[in-house]
Amino acid sequence: MTVQDQQQDSSTGIVLSDTAASKVAALLEQEGRDDLALRVAVQPGGCSGLRYQLFFDERTLDGDVVKEFGTVKVVTDRMSAPYLSGASIDFVDTIEKQGFTIDNPNATGSCACGDSFH
Template identity: 80%
Template sequence: MTTPTQAESTEATAPTTVVLTDVAAQKVKALIEQEGRDDLRLRVAVQPGGCSGLRYQLFFDERSLDGDVVSGFDGVEVVVDRMSAPYLSGATIDFADRIDAQGFTIDNPNAQGSCACGDSFH
């Protein structure tokens, strides 16, 4: 007999934070190696701003903040602060190196829309 709590627990297996693709993890690892430090992690945050209301921030950080959600991907740690985590739940970070696009991209199922430049979302 299945109880409602069992059904809810299977739904909780969805990603609770960001996912870093293998390509993005390798790029982050290479960038950290260029910095010559082994204490850096990729911090992903959501901040107010941009033409759609919220914008992503990706940067290297050695700090640990209260409530941080930390995930590991191929030797790279990704950190999301507790305020940004709900906005980034299930988002996928990839790295594009094509003629039409270069840099980190974020595919976020929580974004209801984005601006024309793709730099911010709501």
């Protein structure tokens, strides 16, 4: 996906970086499942009011927003989609930190632990 494609897609949903897509594909391969999608959701909770949830899901919910990044499907439920429109998901693997990161332009603030936002 080119930068121009990502910019066009960013206003209509989540953008998954190439690094994150590769990591998700590798995790799915380890699971031996090709019927799972990465579900990204926003749930009430955390010290700032809302928290992200990322998990593999085989369900399809009414109103799901589905985007494909190569072999990886990213699914967002219709209630979470407005909170995540334009959000970028990346995978970081450094000495200090390893895991998925979410850069969300809709978050007006977050807690010190970085686990929740509002």
